[in-house]
Amino acid sequence: MEIFFQQLVNSLSVASVTILIGMGITLIFGLAGIVNFAHGEFLMVGGMATWFLVSAGINFFIAVLGAMILVGFLGFVAERGLFRFTLERPMNGFIMSIGLSVILQHVVIRLFNEVQKTIPDPIGQVWVVHGVDIIVMRAIVIAITAIVVAITYFCISRSRYGLALTASIADPDTAALMGIPVRRYVTGVFIYGSVLAGLGGALMIALFPITPFTGSVVIIRGFAVSLIGGLGNVGGAVVGGLLLGLVDGLSAGYGFPEWTDAYSLVLMIAILIVRPQGLLGGTLGPKAS
Amino acid sequence: MSLLQVQNLSTAYGPIMVNREVSLIVNDQEIVTILGPNGAGKSTLLRSISGLLRPKKGAIRFNDRNVTGAPADRMASMGVVMVPEGRHIFPDLTVQQNLRLGAYCRTDHNAIEQDIALMESYFNVLAAKKHAKGSALSGGQQQMLAIARGLMARPRILLLDEPSLGLSPILVKEVQSVIADLRSKFSAAVLLVEQNAGLALSVAERGYFLQHGRIVGSGTISELKDHALIHEIYLGQHSRPKSVRPSAT
Numbered sequence: 231m232e233i234f235f236q237q238l239v240n241s242l243s244v245a246s247v248t249i250l251i252g253m254g255i256t257l258i259f260g261l262a263g264i265v266n267f268a269h270g271e272f273l274m275v276g277g278m279a280t281w282f283l284v285s286a287g288i289n290f291f292i293a294v295l296g297a298m299i300l301v302g303f304l305g306f307v308a309e310r311g312l313f314r315f316t317l318e319r320p321m322n323g324f325i326m327s328i329g330l331s332v333i334l335q336h337v338v339i340r341l342f343n344e345v346q347k348t349i350p351d352p353i354g355q356v357w358v359v360h361g362v363d364i365i366v367m368r369a370i371v372i373a374i375t376a377i378v379v380a381i382t383y384f385c386i387s388r389s390r391y392g393l394a395l396t397a398s399i400a401d402p403d404t405a406a407l408m409g410i411p412v413r414r415y416v417t418g419v420f421i422y423g424s425v426l427a428g429l430g431g432a433l434m435i436a437l438f439p440i441t442p443f444t445g446s447v448v449i450i451r452g453f454a455v456s457l458i459g460g461l462g463n464v465g466g467a468v469v470g471g472l473l474l475g476l477v478d479g480l481s482a483g484y485g486f487p488e489w490t491d492a493y494s495l496v497l498m499i500a501i502l503i504v505r506p507q508g509l510l511g512g513t514l515g516p517k518a519s
Numbered sequence: 520m521s522l523l524q525v526q527n528l529s530t531a532y533g534p535i536m537v538n539r540e541v542s543l544i545v546n547d548q549e550i551v552t553i554l555g556p557n558g559a560g561k562s563t564l565l566r567s568i569s570g571l572l573r574p575k576k577g578a579i580r581f582n583d584r585n586v587t588g589a590p591a592d593r594m595a596s597m598g599v600v601m602v603p604e605g606r607h608i609f610p611d612l613t614v615q616q617n618l619r620l621g622a623y624c625r626t627d628h629n630a631i632e633q634d635i636a637l638m639e640s641y642f643n644v645l646a647a648k649k650h651a652k653g654s655a656l657s658g659g660q661q662q663m664l665a666i667a668r669g670l671m672a673r674p675r676i677l678l679l680d681e682p683s684l685g686l687s688p689i690l691v692k693e694v695q696s697v698i699a700d701l702r703s704k705f706s707a708a709v710l711l712v713e714q715n716a717g718l719a720l721s722v723a724e725r726g727y728f729l730q731h732g733r734i735v736g737s738g739t740i741s742e743l744k745d746h747a748l749i750h751e752i753y754l755g756q757h758s759r760p761k762s763v764r765p766s767a768t
Contacts (some may be wrong), residue, residue: 390619393620394623400610403571407601407603407607408672410592411592465554493681
């Protein structure tokens with residue numbers, strides 16, 4: 231039982247990173263209609279920035295903020311400089327984003343190298359609760375994710391900005407007729423999703439080593455999470471992320487660890503066949519045109 | 520001085536010219552209609568005034584400012600608000616949320632709440648259905664909501680695109696009385712595009728004829744009723760139902 235709880239906390243912390251990347255993808259893909267395959271690299275850049283700052287002697291939590299700002303800015307540049315021009319042709323944007331992901335990998339290799347990077351555990355403490363060892367950093371990752379999820383959910387479902395965003399997605403022209411600056415909302419969502427990727431990367435490197443190629447693994451899981459939950463649905467990304475994270479973590483502990491990735495992807499395929507709109511339902515994503 | 524001035528406006532969809540050298544004015548709190556057959560370019564004209572379409576040539580002046588090429592959200596925030604053809608209610612949002620979105624540009628929260636109450640008292644059906652989703656309303660109810668949503672912006676001028684389209688004769692009458700009231704109740708000018716000439720001629724003070732994308736005639740309503748074009752444009756079409764004939768007024 232103790233081992234089960236340890237596995238659970240570990241799984242939840244892994245799920246947290248997956249939720250953060252899935253939430254970013256679900257917002258950008260489901261709401262702004264942009265398929266950004268470089269989103270995984272955004273996460274990797276966030277992790278690398280955190281590693282760089284922490285190695286330079288900066289406090290981990292300040293480094294996290296730095297990574298979020300840097301990746302947010304990266305998102306702003308990518309949206310204004312690239313994806314703005316492919317909004318009408320999502321397929322072009324998709325291909326472009328694959329190019330962007332390779333470029334980002336190589337920029338990071340150029341700047342640093344291809345060797346995996348780690349940082350020492352920023353907290354370095356373990357709580358023992360009823361005989362269960364809980365690594366404090368993992369609990370913090372879970373808590374930060376929970377807070378970010380709550381804020382995001384609240385903003386989308388309760389604020390006037392969330393309402394305007396929902397309207398912009400449902401019918402951009404009519405939203406513009408209400409005075410809503412639809413383009414600015416698309417940029418805003420893209421930046422917000424990127425900031426979440428930066429946060430995800432920063433938290434990830436607190437748990438695992440990161441290489442310049444981490445993004446390409448993460449992106450698949452991110453899309454899996456957002457599709458399982460329902461595109462554009464923040465709650466869906468949370469459910470999808472928890473599901474994948476738990477399946478991963480528990481299968482690594484109890485099943486065949488070498489099959490970990492296969493379990494979650496088989497799960498995704500099965501869910502998408504049975505419920506194409508995702509578990510909680512979402513927008514239909516970018517319209518095929 | 521006129522509120523809205525359109526000068527030699529030409530608009531195209533790709534290579535196809537839709538409006539050519541269109542000029543018109545709307546004065547403050549005036550109700551003006553644009554009449555013309557299907558495909559004359561009436562909706563395109565409204566879309567280019569509202570900022571959804573960028574004109575190729577010409578100028579739009581609003582309140583004596585050059586606003587040519589301003590995007591729709593800026594036009595709306597200045598007070599030029601269009602109620603689009605086909606209502607375009609947000610189907611998954613509630614009636615109240617739709618109304619609230621109409622006031623997106625405004626920051627006077629108390630006045631917005633008052634206006635929501637005002638709309639609900641003026642359009643009774645909106646009060647009864649305030650928590651219903653937009654998709655749950657009938658066509659006529661959606662039209663009322665669309666107009667109310669447009670009014671929530673407190674526009675200086677409301678551009679109405681085919682508000683009677685697809686409505687039963689009784690509901691057309693209701694739309695007619697709402698439009699006739701807009702000036703006294705909401706002190707807004709109206710630029711009305713309408714296939715239903717009977718409705719348009721009964722509420723408007725002046726009008727323009729649009730044919731093949733050009734203005735081919737204009738005048739006060741009594742002048743328009745005697746205009747040869749009105750017979751050519753409307754009475755020549757046998758397919759139109761009785762209630763929409765101009766003689767109905």
